[in-house]
Amino acid sequence: MKIIHISAECYPIAKVGGLADVVGALPKYQNSLKSDSSVVMPFYNYKFTQTNTFDEVYRGQLQLGFQSQEYRILSLSKNELGYELFCVDIPYLLHTSHVYSDNDTYRFMAFQIAALDWILQFKNKPEIVHCHDHHSGLIPFMMAHCYKYEDLRGIPTIFTIHNGQYQGWFGHDKIPLLPAFDSNNFGLLDWNGMINPMAAAIKCAWKVTTVSPSYLEELMYEANGLESLLRQERHKSIGILNGIDSEVWNPNKDSYIEKNFTLRSVKNGKAANKKYLCDTFNLDINKPLFTFIGRLVEEKAADLLPSVFREVLSSGKVNVLILGSGSDHVEGQLNSLKSHFSGLYNAYIGYNEKLAHTIYAGADFLLMPSRIEPCGLNQMYALRYGTVPVVHRVGGLQDTVLDIGDGGFGICHDQVSVSSIVHAISRAYDFYNEEKSFAENRKTIMQIDHSWDKSAKTYIDLYKYIK
Ligand code: GLC
Numbered sequence: 532m533k534i535i536h537i538s539a540e541c542y543p544i545a546k547v548g549g550l551a552d553v554v555g556a557l558p559k560y561q562n563s564l565k566s567d568s569s570v571v572m573p574f575y576n577y578k579f580t581q582t583n584t585f586d587e588v589y590r591g592q593l594q595l596g597f598q599s600q601e602y603r604i605l606s607l608s609k610n611e612l613g614y615e616l617f618c619v620d621i622p623y624l625l626h627t628s629h630v631y632s633d634n635d636t637y638r639f640m641a642f643q644i645a646a647l648d649w650i651l652q653f654k655n656k657p658e659i660v661h662c663h664d665h666h667s668g669l670i671p672f673m674m675a676h677c678y679k680y681e682d683l684r685g686i687p688t689i690f691t692i693h694n695g696q697y698q699g700w701f702g703h704d705k706i707p708l709l710p711a712f713d714s715n716n717f718g719l720l721d722w723n724g725m726i727n728p729m730a731a732a733i734k735c736a737w738k739v740t741t742v743s744p745s746y747l748e749e750l751m752y753e754a755n756g757l758e759s760l761l762r763q764e765r766h767k768s769i770g771i772l773n774g775i776d777s778e779v780w781n782p783n784k785d786s787y788i789e790k791n792f793t794l795r796s797v798k799n800g801k802a803a804n805k806k807y808l809c810d811t812f813n814l815d816i817n818k819p820l821f822t823f824i825g826r827l828v829e830e831k832a833a834d835l836l837p838s839v840f841r842e843v844l845s846s847g848k849v850n851v852l853i854l855g856s857g858s859d860h861v862e863g864q865l866n867s868l869k870s871h872f873s874g875l876y877n878a879y880i881g882y883n884e885k886l887a888h889t890i891y892a893g894a895d896f897l898l899m900p901s902r903i904e905p906c907g908l909n910q911m912y913a914l915r916y917g918t919v920p921v922v923h924r925v926g927g928l929q930d931t932v933l934d935i936g937d938g939g940f941g942i943c944h945d946q947v948s949v950s951s952i953v954h955a956i957s958r959a960y961d962f963y964n965e966e967k968s969f970a971e972n973r974k975t976i977m978q979i980d981h982s983w984d985k986s987a988k989t990y991i992d993l994y995k996y997i998k
Contacts, residue, residue: 532994534561534568534659537646539639539666540630541572542779544579544616546884547630548826549773549908550693553742554663556776559613560987571646573625573638574605574618584608585618589652593621593645595637596708602645619645636701639666639728640708647673647680656682659994661689662736665699668728669709671735672719677710687997689990690736692746694905695754696830698722698729723756730757733764737997740990742906743927744770753903771990772930773906774983775915780888782916782977787888797917797973804893812877814850819963821849821921821956822894824887824909827857827865832900832923837864838949839900843956844872852894853878854886891916896959900944900952904928910941911981917973919962921955923947931981935962940976 540547542555558568574580585605593600600621607616619625624638632638647670650657660683662670671688674680703726706717722730733739741747747770750761761768778784782800783793789807792800809816821843827833833855840851851872853865865878879886891897897913899922906927910920914931921942922928933939935958942962944955963969 532566532659532991532998533655533657534558534566534661534994535650535657536568536570536661536663537643537667537670538570538572538663539642541570541616544572544618545575545577545630548694549906550664552776552908553693553773555612556774556779556983557987557990559776560774560983561991562614564988564991566991569615569617571617571619573630573642574620575630576626576628580618588617589649591645591648593641593648594710595641595644600641602641604645604649619649621645635666635699636705637708639699640669640705643667643669643673644710646670647683651680651683657686658998659687659689661691661990662732663691664693665697665729665732668699668732669720670732671737672716672731673710673712675735676712676716676719678712679710687737687994688735689738689740689993689997690732691740691742692729692733692750692905693742695729695741695750695757696903698727698755698757700725700727702726722760727757730760733757733760737767738993739764739768740993741768741770742773743930744772745929746770746905746926749903749926769993771986771993772927773908773911774986775908775911775981777915777982780891780912780915782892785888785892787885788892789889790892792892792917794974794977797977798970801893801917801973804889805895806893808852808889808893809850812852812879813874814852814877815875818848818850818875819895819960820852820893821896821898821959822852822854822890822918823898824854824890825899827855827861829858830901830903831857832902832947832952833857833861835900835947835949835952836898837861837868839952839956840865840868840872840876842949842953844868844875847875849875849956849960851876852890854881854883854890856880856882891918894918895963896921896942896956898952898956899923899928900947900955901925901928902947907931914940914976914979914981917977919959919969919972919976921959935972940972940979 790803
């Protein structure tokens with residue numbers, strides 16, 4: 532089956548968050564199930580695009596309103612990704628050193644139109660077009676209703692919601708940028724007086740998926756304004772839990788970490804990685820190491836972290852190491868804690884893939900107090916590296932972490948507040964001190980299978996069902 536994934540991010544080419552990890556792994560696993568999945572994304576100016584060779588496979592003329600612009604489709608030459616990679620090259624809009632910016636309406640509209648124009652002239656058309664998040668959300672509408680794409684009308688479209696908070700709204704004045712369509716269908720683009728690419732995709736895609744079953748249920752009540760729409764389209768929606776790329780995330784083969792380990796060598800392996808972290812970040816090896824990795828934004832409850840850390844670090848019993856970036860305010864507060872709790876606390880503000888891997892390998896606990904978590908991949912990476920997740924019971928976190936009090940292996944809390952996170956940390960601390968069961972638990976969690984095998988097949992079954 533010929534499947535095209537369309538996305539703004541794809542690991543290892545350009546990553547901002549979990550979207551990249553999913554789009555970088557799912558096609559590979561689908562191809563191992565004998566499908567022909569490829570990825571189409573923008574050609575950004577990133578290290579990957581600078582250091583790899585691409586071949587031009589198509590050159591076209593893009594019409595964006597009255598503006599006409601040449602664009603190219605580039606294909607990665609020496610490709611070891613496990614799927615074909617195509618990039619839409621529109622230098623003045625997309626050849627940037629960031630994925631997202633203030634000008635995203637134009638950028639992603641151009642990207643989507645160019646991608647569809649290219650697909651339109653295929654002799655051998657795809658059997659499925661799978662769009663991810665609002666950056667490709669206009670595609671299901673355009674395929675169904677723009678005159679120009681009439682030949683693509685019979686191809687089923689799937690839209691996956693990785694994060695319903697971001698919807699890509701823009702004003703009606705930009706409608707003329709889209710290829711012509713019957714104005715009776717205008718309502719499919721509109722939501723509350725704005726053009727809303729995520730809403731348009733939910734209305735027009737043949738199937739809508741969310742990245743965990745619990746998140747789909749939550750969206751019925753909390754979807755940043757789209758609740759009633761999601762309820763209305765519930766019949767064509769399904770929650771499919773993300774997997775992780777267990778080749779990239781394998782503590783026994785991971786070239787980023789200080790010392791590789793297996794189930795049998797987990798004790799020494801984690802100790803060596805923890806020692807590296809403690810030496811590098813001036814932490815105390817004899818105390819449990821809690822970490823937070825991710826975007827420092829409200830959605831992830833990062834705004835509560837400074838108060839949480841102030842409280843737990845005052846006890847002098849735990850270490851904390853942060854890796855992430857986001858709100859200036861939170862970054863500032865997290866930086867300022869360094870001098871107060873030197874020897875027990877440190878923060879690396881920024882993005883660092885190697886350090887992230889080493890932290891999963893060396894930490895004892897990973898904190899994910901997210902207010903909203905559509906799936907969350909970090910808790911699954913943590914499990915695979917023997918690090919116990921401490922999570923808010925929400926979205927995908929709820930679908931993947933079971934509390935030790937319920938016969939499970941992690942720590943869960945029901946509220947997102949400083950006191951409930953502090954309480955969860957203190958439960959984690961007690962658990963750490965039950966040395967024998969803590970050590971056994973490490974082995975249990977490392978064996979939980981969150982690889983893509985199962986979910987990649989669920990997607991394929993879904994494609995087959997709608998075809
Ligand atoms: C988004 C969500 C995250 C999810 C990821 C991949 O980043 O916030 O929860 O794991 O997409 O689907």
